[in-house]
Amino acid sequence: MKHRTLRLIAWRLLMALPILFGVIVVTFVLIRALPGDPAIVYASGPNMSQEDIDAIRRAMGLDKSVFEQFLIYLNNIAHLNFGNSLVTGQPVLKDFGERLPATLELAVFAFALSLVVALPVGVLSALYRDSWIDQLVRVITSVSAAMPGFFFGLILIFIFYFLMGIAPEPIGRLSGWSIAPPTVTGFMTIDAALIGDWEIFWEALGKMLMPAASMAIFAVAPLMRMMRGGMIDALDSDYIKAARAYGIPRRKILLQYALPNAMLPVLATMGMVLSTMLGANIMIEKLFAWPGIGSYSVNALTGVDYAPVQAFVLIVAVLFVLMTLAIDILSAAIDPRYKLKG
Amino acid sequence: MTAMLEIDNLTLEFETPAGRVHALDNVGLSVDRGECVALVGESGSGKSITGMAIMRLNGPNARIRASRIALDGTDLQGLTDKAFQTIRGRRVAMIFQNAKSALNPLRKVGDTLTDILRAHAPERLSRRDARARVLDMLEMIGIREAEDRMYAYPAELSGGMCQRIMIAAALLCEPELIIADEPTSALDVTTQVKVMDLLMSACRERGVAVLFITHDLALASAYCDRAVVMHAGQMLEDGPAEEVFVHPRHPYSRMLLDSMPYGKESAADLKPMGGNLPDLRRDDLPACRFAERCSRVQDCCRTQSIPEARPSEAHAVRCFFPHD
Amino acid sequence: MARSVALYHLRRNTATSVAAAVIVLLFLLAIFGPLIVPYDPLATSMQEVLQPPSAEHWFGTDQLGRDIFSRVVVATRLDFAIAVAAVAISALAGISVGAMSGYLGGWLDGVTSRIVDVMMAFPLFVAAMALVAVFGNSVQSVVLATSIINFPFYFRLARIEAASRREIGYVEAALINGNSSGSVIFRFLLPNSLPPVIVQVSLNLGWAILNTSGLAFIGLGVAPPTPEWGIMIQEGASMMMSGEWWTVFFPGLALVLSVFCFSLLGDGLRDIADPRRRS
Ligand SMILES: Nc1ncnc2c1ncn2[C@@H]1O[C@H](COP(=O)(O)OP(=O)(O)OP(=O)(O)O)[C@@H](O)[C@H]1O
């Protein structure tokens, strides 16, 4: 039984490899296709001569054949060398390293938030099918599915910051005069908790609330819908009827019979949800001036600074492929039928 | 001595968006200890919902009225839902048509079985002890490599094996009544025989009452003591199996029998069923719901309440003009 | 017969018909909007900066004194045009390539399917962003980028339809009657995969509008001062902190309304096309 799971994981990993390779090829093509000769952009100083540009071209390997250039690109990726940013003048890797924790903290919090809201409500609306709760949920899901996060975020800002004055200024992770805790994990809340600075902890958490809610709104509708549908299908199934006929306690039926089965379709849509979340990250970070990789890359893009964009696209795609893989493996771990197929 | 199961005047209606479904109309039947009663009738005649009604599993849109649904002499209708929990699985067990889909696909079958046992354990039963008892049961009903089977998921087992697991589940708490809803119709013939033998040995050796729901008349006549014929939610004939199947009195029973290949000399003797079940949502259903398909029909069949004829002491026919 | 059943459901499902009506209305606005708006959507007026909604300016004015109502109405044309063009391109391309791929099978199918797998490995919005960067910052780029990211959905849909219908009788009969493979694809397979495609188109139009305004919001594609919902929201963003809510609220409302109606219509159409999946 165990080795079958392992074999399945190995098989899925193997299947993901060509996709990862394709992703690398696409990002390679991307940088070639971006407008402007990278060398010229790179060497855009006022007193650069043609020789200087040629030198840089040679240094960047642009005089070599496309195939050789691709090998160089592969080699660079293997060494996590994503080039330098024109704007910050730093290696892209370093810039990313500084900003990734901010992105992750927000994204993880937002994702958790969407799960915490969507899943129980989805279950409730399935349990009380066609009740007012269910009707309300239906309206909420259809409206929130049409609600862009950046618009939702602005409404939140207006209500909670401007009108009620209970939300902190919607800019960044901490207010200007607060002192960030020493970086350990890069997650502001955790770092603050580590040194016991609860004031900063609550401030960081408060600052995260509105952007996280705006990001979560993208995920809530599909998650809620699938949870509801999955739960309804499970509750109507023969095995639930049988479990009830055998007098298994209601609580147990709900938690150990219906819920795991209902989670399967939720897991199946998780890939789509993650995809939208990764996109939402860009818009929301931009809106709340969140110092993460999303806002960094958008600024790079509008500033014609392409190395960070390329790295961003590559990293996000790889992350996405890995997360899809993880979902796949999780489904396989839950569902024995999956193993039989694979 | 009272019968194990007694149902009197069971009427069941479903409220649906498309109207009220008059699904059962004054159904009555009884099953003794150690007796196997077949409940037969074509698809949609209300066999399954009769079984479900005993178990209170008809769903929220069902409206049930009955003068009596008694188990071993006590009426179950007075029980609260909580008290009813001790009936389900413990005193009355149910076996479903499609065993594979009746087992939680994400749970090892051994775990499902222990769940059932522990749900009804009088005192706290440890997981280990429960598993040991489940294993005993599996071995007792002749499942080979029972230990391994307990770790299998339903999808890894054959349909016949799943059905045997379901029978083990049914026997686990030593019930007094088993409702078997087409337990064999998803199985091939050889497996069918094995599963039926298993069920019947429980019935005969342990004195369990069995209500055997089926539309396979051959199977019913081979195994059952008595037969109850249902049509469109009404009970039409109830008698000893050899009488009902060899010499049916009700025109519907006869029609049902004539449409079965069993015991026919040639294909020419086979007669297809005439007409269809009436739409149970109708408010103008005739008194005898078979009236519209019946060759012996007269006006009284539609309007007057149907009398019960008794060709023999144990044999009842609800018809104005039964065959003799 | 099938048509009257479809009509019956359409009438029964009021939500779907209301959504359809609103969409028709929005399309009319997209066509005639610029003719009927009270003000020039580009005309600035320093005397009337950030006026709240009033009788003269129904939706108020923005930071340059432009009439927000006129801008919201005129923007319908651009947002809808981008969405329609992008979805049309992706549907046509996706369906033809997908049907071909599914019908012919073999190595061609293998290669195209792998390419589509790689396309799907990029989160949609990130891919759109990168593509707009590649094609240059323009409206055409947004159309192209949006159609590329939507391509896989149509491809897969048509591919599965074609592959599953290849063995069905009427296709074989058509082949025996001397139709070429190409005409089989276009005369038999495509018309039959139409219902799911229509559903997808309706859902897709909503996404495309969201996508366009999202790109505009982060400064890609459509550029100011062009009236476009995403840009208007972006321009009004800082005003939300100082309380001029109408700068963001009305363009946002228009955006949500159109996306909402397209997705309602899509869901309703799916019920009609495939009653088993009714939620
Ligand atoms: N929840 C429900 N709501 C409405 N009608 C129902 C419901 N459950 C069952 N029915 C109706 O009750 C009638 C009897 O159904 P039942 O399942 O008991 O038939 P059956 O005799 O078991 O047939 P089969 O041999 O096909 O199993 C059918 O007409 C069915 O449509």
Ligand SMILES: [Mg+2]
């Ligand atoms: Mg049945």
